[in-house]
Amino acid sequence: MTFSIRPLASGAIGLAVLGFVACSYNEAGPPELHASVKSAGPRPAPREPEPVALAAAPRQGAPSRYADNYQQQIADHAARMLEEGRHTFRFDTFGSEDFWGGQLRLHEALAGEKLGGVGSGVSPKAALEAGLKVDADAIPPDLAGKIKAGQVNLDDPATTAELLKLNAVVGVTGFFNERGQLRSMGIQCALCHSTVDDSFMPGIGKRLDGWANRDLNVGAIVAMAPNLKPLVDLLGVDEPTVKTVLNSWGPGRYDAELNMDGKGVRPDGKTAATLMPSAFGLAGVNNHTWTGGWGTVTYWNAYVANTQMHGKGTFIDERLSDAARYPVAAKAGYGQKRDEVDLITAKLAALQFYQLAMPTPKAPEGSYDTVMASRGEALFNGTAKCAQCHVPPLFTEPGSNLHKASDIGIDDFQANRGPAKMYVTTPLRALFDAQKLHRHGFYHDGRFATLEEIIDHYNQHFRLQLSDEQKRDLLEYLKSI
Numbered sequence: 001m002t003f004s005i006r007p008l009a010s011g012a013i014g015l016a017v018l019g020f021v022a023c024s025y026n027e028a029g030p031p032e033l034h035a036s037v038k039s040a041g042p043r044p045a046p047r048e049p050e051p052v053a054l055a056a057a058p059r060q061g062a063p064s065r066y067a068d069n070y071q072q073q074i075a076d077h078a079a080r081m082l083e084e085g086r087h088t089f090r091f092d093t094f095g096s097e098d099f100w101g102g103q104l105r106l107h108e109a110l111a112g113e114k115l116g117g118v119g120s121g122v123s124p125k126a127a128l129e130a131g132l133k134v135d136a137d138a139i140p141p142d143l144a145g146k147i148k149a150g151q152v153n154l155d156d157p158a159t160t161a162e163l164l165k166l167n168a169v170v171g172v173t174g175f176f177n178e179r180g181q182l183r184s185m186g187i188q189c190a191l192c193h194s195t196v197d198d199s200f201m202p203g204i205g206k207r208l209d210g211w212a213n214r215d216l217n218v219g220a221i222v223a224m225a226p227n228l229k230p231l232v233d234l235l236g237v238d239e240p241t242v243k244t245v246l247n248s249w250g251p252g253r254y255d256a257e258l259n260m261d262g263k264g265v266r267p268d269g270k271t272a273a274t275l276m277p278s279a280f281g282l283a284g285v286n287n288h289t290w291t292g293g294w295g296t297v298t299y300w301n302a303y304v305a306n307t308q309m310h311g312k313g314t315f316i317d318e319r320l321s322d323a324a325r326y327p328v329a330a331k332a333g334y335g336q337k338r339d340e341v342d343l344i345t346a347k348l349a350a351l352q353f354y355q356l357a358m359p360t361p362k363a364p365e366g367s368y369d370t371v372m373a374s375r376g377e378a379l380f381n382g383t384a385k386c387a388q389c390h391v392p393p394l395f396t397e398p399g400s401n402l403h404k405a406s407d408i409g410i411d412d413f414q415a416n417r418g419p420a421k422m423y424v425t426t427p428l429r430a431l432f433d434a435q436k437l438h439r440h441g442f443y444h445d446g447r448f449a450t451l452e453e454i455i456d457h458y459n460q461h462f463r464l465q466l467s468d469e470q471k472r473d474l475l476e477y478l479k480s481i
């Protein structure tokens with residue numbers, strides 16, 4: 001392909017190609033330039049380039065039919081994608097209410113007998129204890145005032161229903177009938193991948209999209225459902241076993257492969273569930289999730305929306321038709337899931353865009369010792385060999401970021417559940433936040449309770465022979481990431 005470049009009257013488009021022009025213009029000279037000569041010979045000293053435009057401009061001074069306004073189109077598109085993606089991430093149930101409400105009847109357990117459901121219902125207090133979060137911005141000021149003044153009964157499941165009506169429960173949408181009764185419920189990405197800043201009170205505050213909700217006990221919540229038969233049938237085990245597995249997860253954990261391979265327990269008897277990761281800081285990262293080989297962010301979004309949230313859509317991955325590795329998925333037909341309506345596929349682009357836009361939260365000033373951290377940084381990139389895999393600033397490998405379990409000195413149970421039988425080099429993010437994000441520890445299953453334990457593990461595994469002082473410096477650097 002050849003495209004010619006000629007002087008331009010209007011500045012904006014000229015700027016867009018400036019990078020290209022700045023080096024190639026001088027070599028070939030105006031006004032015509034072929035892309036093929038771009039890299040010929042040693043470069044003369046750069047001089048001020050003159051603004052130029054793509055050949056699409058029909059004549060000098062007239063706007064190009066193709067390029068005109070394209071920068072603006074990109075900017076508008078980005079803003080729209082961000083907005084749409086945020087909306088999907090926070091509010092879209094993808095039709096999952098047919099499963100959580102329609103089949104499991106989980107909303108009946110939330111409402112309780114008095115409100116037409118079953119059991120005692122879930123009060124706001126109990127919901128907050130189970131790790132559900134409330135979006136303070138969705139609470140009208142008068143109600144907020146009453147809650148602050150202690151005039152709202154937080155022990156009454158009716159209040160939970162009111163909060164659902166206000167769309168204030170993060171990641172859960174309630175559906176109500178004309179009489180105002182809760183008749184169904186669906187879930188969103190935000191359920192597991194958002195928390196709040198607790199600015200109103202613990203569990204109630206401004207949304208923090210992308211921050212893993214490591215307080216949330218999904219298993220215990222699902223186990224409350226009056227009808228677990230769909231899960232019993234899917235997993236092919238009895239109801240007590242389903243309940244035991246769900247209740248074994250605990251807060252901050254979920255098992256996104258259970259309904260693929262049917263493995264609820266590890267060989268050591270502990271739960272097979274993993275920590276819920278954060279969804280921020282993933283731009284530029286190749287393989288996703290704890291175990292490698294599933295795919296990119298958008299692969300995983302389609303996987304989760306279709307097979308975990310039980311939304312309605314289309315999902316295709318022949319690997320899941322392998323009955324030897326993924327017997328549950330093969331039986332359920334997850335390898336070729338084509339629902340009558342598709343409420344997912346059209347939302348994937350913006351959803352991915354929004355996630356990639358989420359930055360890693362920065363360590364608060366004063367939360368680490370800067371002098372020690374700068375010595376620690378040198379260790380991280382040198383003696384301690386961390387940057388061999390955690391390459392800054394992505395803190396994972398640009399390129400293939402997968403490792404055998406033996407590379408990092410741990411067992412391969414979880415790795416073997418993923419298609420690649422590997423672990424992903426976790427892109428290190430927001431390691432300072434020991435209270436919220438890392439309260440259940442580090443690595444896919446939280447096996448290392450603290451960063452100190454991780455450093456000791458690597459010190460031993462890689463025979464680094466770090467001194468106590470070096471370990472302390474490295475720790476301060478990790479806290480700064």
Ligand code: HEC
Pocket residue numbers: 187188189190191192193218253254255256257274275276277278279282287288289290291297300301304305309351355
């Ligand atoms: C019920 C809880 C839950 C819900 C709902 C959920 N996820 Fe996840 N998500 C997880 C868990 C657990 C993992 C880790 C899975 C693994 O590695 O096996 C994960 C992994 C991810 C990852 C990879 C993170 C990383 O560090 O590589 C992304 C991105 C993600 N989820 C986005 C989403 C989006 C978008 C949605 C909505 C379509 C969603 N999730 C819904 C629990 C959930």
Ligand code: HEC
Pocket residue numbers: 290380384385386387388389390403407408410423424425426428429431441442443444445451454455458459478
């Ligand atoms: C051979 C590649 C490799 C090297 C070298 C390496 N890591 Fe890792 N790191 C990994 C992998 C893979 C994981 C994910 C393990 C898992 O999820 O179970 C990980 C996970 C971590 C985590 C947990 C992050 C989280 O959010 O749970 C931390 C912290 C970490 N590494 C720090 C370090 C430090 C510090 C060093 C140097 C002393 C280091 N790593 C060296 C591959 C490596």
